[in-house]
Amino acid sequence: MQLRILAPIALLSLTIASTAHAENLQHLSRAMSSGECQKCDLSGSGLVLANLKGVDLTGSDLTDANLSRANLFGAKLAKTNLSRASLLGADLRGADLSGANLSAADLNGADLTGANLTGTNLNGADLRKATLTNANFQNADFTNAYFRGAIDIPAAAVRSEEFYAWGVEEARRGNHRGAIEQFNQSLGVDGKFAYSYIGRAISRKQLGDLQGAIDDSKLAETFFQEQKNEEGVKVAKDLTKALQTPPDSGGSDFLGSVINMAGSLLLKIFLH
Incomplete structure (x- = not known):
């Protein structure tokens, strides 16, 4: 699967991230070219508006990554570390986020329709105006998560x-x-x-x-x-x-x- 960046700003972010995190340049290249990079170091990566549809990043470190408005439709993100990552407005429909760490992540306006968030850590995550229709939140940790204005909030998430x-x-x-x-x-x-x-x-x-x-x-x-x-x-x-x-x-x-x-x-x- 060939992946592509959809806007110049995303390429600029990627360049900046690569300079600041030279150690993960190889992993970024692998993820971009093959659509598969399990257990990779992608921390701090700038992937704004990136087309990562169906990408397999299982077990990878995406701490502090900027994936704002990225296309992550059907992405395999099980057990990834997305702590403090920006997923503002990201397309996560059907994505597998089971066991992922999304603590303090920005999911404002993200589309999580049909996503698998079984056992996901959402402690302190911002889910304002997110679409959660048919998402699986079984055994997820909602501590301090913010759901104001979200669509189809799971009953277990908000008192x-x-x-x-x-x-x-x-x-x-x-x-x-x-x-x-x-x-x-x-x-x-x-x-x-x-x-x-x-x-x-x-x-x-x-x-x-x-x-x-x-x-x-x-x-x-x-x-x-x-x-x-x-x-x-x-x-x-x-x-x-x-x-x-x-x-x-x-x-x-x-x-x-x-x-x-x-x-x-x-x-x-x-x-x-």
């Missing part, structure tokens, strides 16, 4: 509290549709997470879904009762009452004060 926090942030910006999406994901992880029902109830009311808001506030009350959270029970009850009170009967003012109380409750979780 309900994190989705909830993102929902609160969106609601405070006035993006109630976005907030509801985050609260939905929070409840997908933990269907009894009462705070997300309160948050979703408020966002639904802001979008005109009064019945949905009432249903959510009642569910919040149920789960707060199960958890013996008296403050939560009171806020949920008051919210349900306010939602059911007609505006011309003072309901608007009552609802406003209850929403303020609910807002204080929603923020309290971050203090624990």
